[in-house]
Amino acid sequence: MYLTEPRLIDVVKQQFRYKLNAYTGVFTSLLVMQLIGIFISFENSSSMGLGSLTIIQRFSSNDAAVGFTLIWALSMGILLTTIAHRNDAFSFVSNRMSHHLASILFLLSISTIGGITASLSGSLIQFVTMIRNHSAIIESAGMFDTPYDFSIRILTAILYTVLFAGLGYMIGAFIQRSKLVIPLILVAIFVFPYFLLGIGGGFLEEVVLFYGAETSFLLFLLKVSCTVAAFFIISMAITNKMEVRK
Amino acid sequence: MIAFMPILLLILLVLGAVYGGIRVRPKMWQMNRKMTYVFFSAYVVILLLATIAISVMDKTSSAEYPQQLTMKEADQIDQSLRDKILSKDLSSIDPSLILESRTHPTGETLRLKNATYDSYDEPPSIYIERKSEHDDLIEETIYKPLFIADNLDFSDLMGYALPEWNRDEVVFHSPPEKEIVYTSYQDAYLLSQFTKTQAEKRGNFGGMSRQIIVHLLVPASTEIEADDSLMISYLED
Numbered sequence: 104m105y106l107t108e109p110r111l112i113d114v115v116k117q118q119f120r121y122k123l124n125a126y127t128g129v130f131t132s133l134l135v136m137q138l139i140g141i142f143i144s145f146e147n148s149s150s151m152g153l154g155s156l157t158i159i160q161r162f163s164s165n166d167a168a169v170g171f172t173l174i175w176a177l178s179m180g181i182l183l184t185t186i187a188h189r190n191d192a193f194s195f196v197s198n199r200m201s202h203h204l205a206s207i208l209f210l211l212s213i214s215t216i217g218g219i220t221a222s223l224s225g226s227l228i229q230f231v232t233m234i235r236n237h238s239a240i241i242e243s244a245g246m247f248d249t250p251y252d253f254s255i256r257i258l259t260a261i262l263y264t265v266l267f268a269g270l271g272y273m274i275g276a277f278i279q280r281s282k283l284v285i286p287l288i289l290v291a292i293f294v295f296p297y298f299l300l301g302i303g304g305g306f307l308e309e310v311v312l313f314y315g316a317e318t319s320f321l322l323f324l325l326k327v328s329c330t331v332a333a334f335f336i337i338s339m340a341i342t343n344k345m346e347v348r349k
Numbered sequence: 350m351i352a353f354m355p356i357l358l359l360i361l362l363v364l365g366a367v368y369g370g371i372r373v374r375p376k377m378w379q380m381n382r383k384m385t386y387v388f389f390s391a392y393v394v395i396l397l398l399a400t401i402a403i404s405v406m407d408k409t410s411s412a413e414y415p416q417q418l419t420m421k422e423a424d425q426i427d428q429s430l431r432d433k434i435l436s437k438d439l440s441s442i443d444p445s446l447i448l449e450s451r452t453h454p455t456g457e458t459l460r461l462k463n464a465t466y467d468s469y470d471e472p473p474s475i476y477i478e479r480k481s482e483h484d485d486l487i488e489e490t491i492y493k494p495l496f497i498a499d500n501l502d503f504s505d506l507m508g509y510a511l512p513e514w515n516r517d518e519v520v521f522h523s524p525p526e527k528e529i530v531y532t533s534y535q536d537a538y539l540l541s542q543f544t545k546t547q548a549e550k551r552g553n554f555g556g557m558s559r560q561i562i563v564h565l566l567v568p569a570s571t572e573i574e575a576d577d578s579l580m581i582s583y584l585e586d
Contacts, residue, residue, distance in 0.1 A: 127385040134392055151498075155524055156507070156559055158498055161532040169537040223396035225536055230399040232534045233406055240415070240501065240533040245404035252544040259540050320543045 111201055118205035119212075129179055129213050136175045137224050140168030144228050163232045165225035169260065172221035176214055176264045180271020183210060184279050184338070203339045206272070214268045218261030255320060262327045266314070269334035276338035415531075418502035423495045430492060434476050434564055437584060439490070448491040448561065449511065455487045456517045459567060461575040465523040471580070473512075473521050473560040478584040479569045488566035494524075494559050503529055509561050521579065524559050 144167045150159045183206050229241060246253045277284040317323040426446075433442050463472050480488075491511065496503045506529055510522040536544075567573065575581055 124382070127382045130389045131385050134389055137392075153559065155526045157528045158503075159528065159530045160499065161530065163532070163534045164537060166537045166539075169539055220393060220396060222540060223393075223400055225534075225540075226400035226403055227396055229403050229534050230406075232532060233403065236532040240531060241403075243534060243536045246400055247404045249544075255543050256536065256540040259542055263539060315539075315542065318543070323543070 111204075114201040115204045115208065118201060119208045122205060122209040123212070126209070130216075132179075133172070133175055133213070133217050133220065136171040137168050137220060140165070140171040141224055141228055143167050145231065161236070163228050165221070165228050168224040168228070169221045169263075172217050172260075172264060173267045176217055176268040177271040177274075179213060180210060180268040180273075181275035181278070183272060184275030184342075186279075199343065200339070203335070203342075207335050210268045210272060211265060214264040215261050218264040219257055221264065222257045222260040258320070259323075262324065263314075265331055266327050269331035273334040273338045276341045280341050415501040415503050415506070417500055418497055419500050420497050423497045423502070427495050430562065431474075434562070435582070435584060437478065439564070442492075446492050448493045448509070449489075450491075451489045451514075453487045453489060453514045453519075455485055455568065455571055457570070458517050458572045458574060459487065460518045461573065461579055461581070462518060462520045463576040463578045464520045471560055472578060473580075474562045475521075475579060475581045476562070476564045476584060477573065477581060478564065478566050480566050481569055483568055483570050485568060485571075487568070487571075490564040490566075492562040492564070494561055496559060498529075499533070501531075507559055509559075511561075512563060521563075 144165055145163055147163070148159060148161045150157060152158075225243065229243060233241065274288065277288065314323065314326060317326065430442060430446060433439065461475065465472050489512070493504055494507055494509060496507050506527075508525045508527040510524050513520045513522065535541075
């Protein structure tokens with residue numbers, strides 16, 4: 104008999120708040136990664152010569168900032184499955200389910216923040232480009248000009264970040280189960296599909312096209328949601344039989 | 350030696366600061382939770398301010414830049430222009446495509462010479478139409494070249510060389526040396542997946558031609574001699 108019976112949702116909330124307070128390093132690493140991406144995004148140039156004509160294009164984009172954010176999300180997903188982070192669960196009266204749910208909530212939260220800042224990093228690059236070059240050609244709709252496009256870009260960034268974070272979480276869960284999984288994952292992604300499926304470029308290309316070639320946002324949302332849910336369910340299933348604490 | 354004095358002073362200053370700092374041995378600064386939130390919040394505020402600023406700057410200080418024009422649209426304009434010249438329907442041609450209209454006196458013979466010196470620079474497209482009047486006047490109409498790069502219309506920035514007339518001779522030169530430098534910003538390819546501003550056009554260099562199109566209305570009695578390297582189309586009645 105318990106005087107107070109803890110509910111799962113309360114335990115999850117408690118653990119989630121703990122992770123938000125304790126793992127502030129994720130925000131530092133996000134900040135550093137995006138700043139690096141921003142700094143290397145400025146004015147890459149390319150030139151073309153056509154006889155007496157030379158065209159020099161100085162081109163800025165926030166591709167690098169977004170790319171680094173996705174790498175950050177992947178690494179954060181893997182990091183959350185490490186022993187140090189798993190042992191934090193023992194600070195509370197909890198079970199594996201509540202630990203996973205709290206980790207998933209934490210991942211979703213930081214991915215949302217990462218996606219928003221990745222999308223907005225383009226504004227900073229755009230601002231600096233316009234200040235430095237008064238005749239810059241800006242091919243990006245503003246927040247007030249096309250708020251729909253602006254919102255869609257942010258939502259797309261969030262979804263991709265969540266996708267990578269979920270993938271990292273699943274990979275981390277596999278690795279924690281057995282370190283032998285690392286070479287197997289590399290072989291599964293790059294070697295087997297290329298030879299067995301006979302698809303030029305391999306399985307990886309098909310996966311990229313599955314998400315990247317989608318033109319309907321709602322379908323894309325459905326794809327990412329189902330994929331991320333599958334990632335988390337697989338992660339929970341894999342770690343279910345692991346030792347409680349080494 | 351005197352020129353190096355400022356550098357030496359700067360080096361001495363830095364060394365002095367480091368030595369003084371070592372002596373004092375300040376406490377190592379560490380990134381705690383509070384500082385993390387402060388830095389991150391400042392970063393987010395900067396991003397939001399930049400977002401608002403560029404939305405305002407777009408409207409108030411947007412500089413002139415080339416108009417958007419796809420290769421397909423440019424091809425249609427060019428083809429339409431040539432079709433109208435070939436069908437002698439010059440009155441329906443968009444006046445903005447005309448660079449200059451000139452008249453030149455001519456004698457019994459007209460010589461057309463090619464003086465383009467660069468193998469990459471093609472000679473202009475020349476259309477010659479005969480007129481029935483024997484007024485010893487050649488009417489010349491010059492149409493501007495269409496050049497598209499990255500789906501932007503640089504036609505007005507190209508620079509061109511007008512044909513040089515000298516009595517019974519007209520010489521067509523290469524376009525002048527020209528360097529176009531432009532700066533552009535595009536959103537990340539991944540984020541543009543569902544928006545109208547697709548990044549497909551990125552890196553799409555190329556255009557129709559750097560050379561002008563010349564239409565000559567020549568009296569029927571004038572004999573024409575032309576270099577073989579010139580691209581001339583004779584408009585038949």
